[in-house]
Amino acid sequence: MKDKTWFSSTLLDWNRQSNDRQMPWKGEKDPYLVWLSEIILQQTRVEQGLPYFLRFKEKYPTVKHLAKAPEDDVMRLWQGLGYYSRARNLHHTAKHIASELKGIFPATYHDIVKLKGIGPYTAAAIASFIFGEKQAVVDGNVIRVLARIYGIDLPFDTTEGKKAFSELAQKLISDTHPGEYNQAIMDFGATVCVPANPKCDICPFADKCVAYQENRQEELPVRAKRITKKERFFYYVVLKDNKEIIITKRSANDIWKGLYELPMLESPKAIRKNIGEAVSTFLGKKVKIESYSKPYTQQLTHQTIQSVFIFIDGEDLQNVHIEGAQKVPLKKLPTFAFPKVVHLFLVENSLL
DNA sequence: AACGCGGGGAC
DNA sequence: GTCCCAGCGTT
Incomplete structure (x- = not known):
């Protein structure tokens, strides 16, 4: 019978008997490292975040180091x-904690949020996880698990849907082991109730799972909005001599804010001719194009970006003036963070 | 309430 | 190709 603790006790049983998922931050009691x-x-x-976590922990072992x-x-x-806003906000909050909060991480959901x-x-x-507070997590795993088991076809990416999933999650969380419960439901979603081809044959909820009973696993959860991709065309200008190169920092509220790149001309559509003119206008002086890189196409979640890197013939770095640009020694390039495509270009051209 | 923000892996 | 991933801030 589905009583009040059916869900949490079934989940905790699964966690103790069948969950062998290991991660370095599991059981961690330092709030900085969990954060x-x-x-x-x-x-x-x-799998993608793990090496980053290890590198950050190594380089910045405490919030004060960060x-x-x-x-x-x-x-x-x-x-x-x-x-990248995650990194900027992480750093911002580290400074806030170190200076305003005396290095002490807040201890309640109310203050942490x-x-x-x-x-x-x-x-x-x-x-x-750290303070044992009974606050249910709601992430992509939780939404999927609850949507399927309880047969919720309300779109989760709406105000109404978010509220419904949050309230259900908070109703189901274990009174006595909230941290373990939160960890378990995410592990369960990541290893059993996975997005495609869920492992219903080994699922302890299967006999009560609405999605399984009605064979609707692939339909749930429901998303209301579909992502629309926009196309962008970036033309990068390689301005360098034997020892220096000109780079710029992205500061607008746009993709890659806070990262560096080469001086770049963006066009709403592919420039098929007169690139020389466009580049000359961009640089404010007549230039001759020496060659082009291969086109780099990058598929992001919300945009498709095509980038071409343009080599300029016989450019004199002294006479180039681009707003916000800086000339840096080639040796120093490894100290700057670049978007994937720029990094790849620099590596492929032996500049990094 | 709606939108923008990366990169990678599974299918 | 599409979808999703231990979501959040901005407008």
Whole structure:
């Protein structure tokens, strides 16, 4: 019979009998390290985030180490992981904790959720794992597990849907072992109730699972909105001599904010001719194009970006003036964080 | 309430 | 190709 604790006790039984998922931050009692792991894992698979967690823990073992690091160093360590606002907010909050909170991490969900970069999910995770507070996490795993077992076809990416899943999650969480419960439901979603081809044959909920009983596993959960991709065309200008190169920092509220790149001209559509003119206008002086790199196509979640790198013939770096640009020794390039495509170009051309 | 934000892996 | 991933901040 489905009594009040049916869900949580079934889940905790599964966790103790069948869950062998190991991760370095599991059981961690230092709130800084749990916080760090949770930020890294936002919208990121464990396997992808793991090496980053180990590198951050090694380089910044405490919140104070992180707080006194230059932002460029933090971005450099985050390079390649994506969603770079996570790194900026992580650093911002580390400085806030070190200076305003005397290095002490807040101890309640209410106070934790106020921190920049920490929302309902991360606050619930930290509050329950570290402080034993009864706050249910709601992430992609939890939504999928609950949608299937309880047959919820309300779209989860709406205000109404979010509220419904949060309330159900909070109703189901274990009174006595909230932290273990939160960990278990996410492990369960990540290993058994997976998005495609869930392992219903070994699922302890199967006989009560609405989705399984009605064979609707692939239909649940329901998302309301579909992602629309936009196309963008980036034309990068390689301005270098034997020892220096010109780079710029992305500062607009756009993709890759906080990272560095080469001077770049963006076009709403592919420029098929007169690229020389466009580049000359961009640089404010007549230039002759020496050659082009191969086109680099990058598939991101919300946009497709095609980038071409343009080599300029006989350019004199002294006479180039680009707003916000800086000339740096080639040797120093490894200290800057670049978007994946720029990094790849630099590596393929032996500049990095 | 709606939108923007990376990169990688599974299918 | 599409979808999803230990979500969040901004507008």
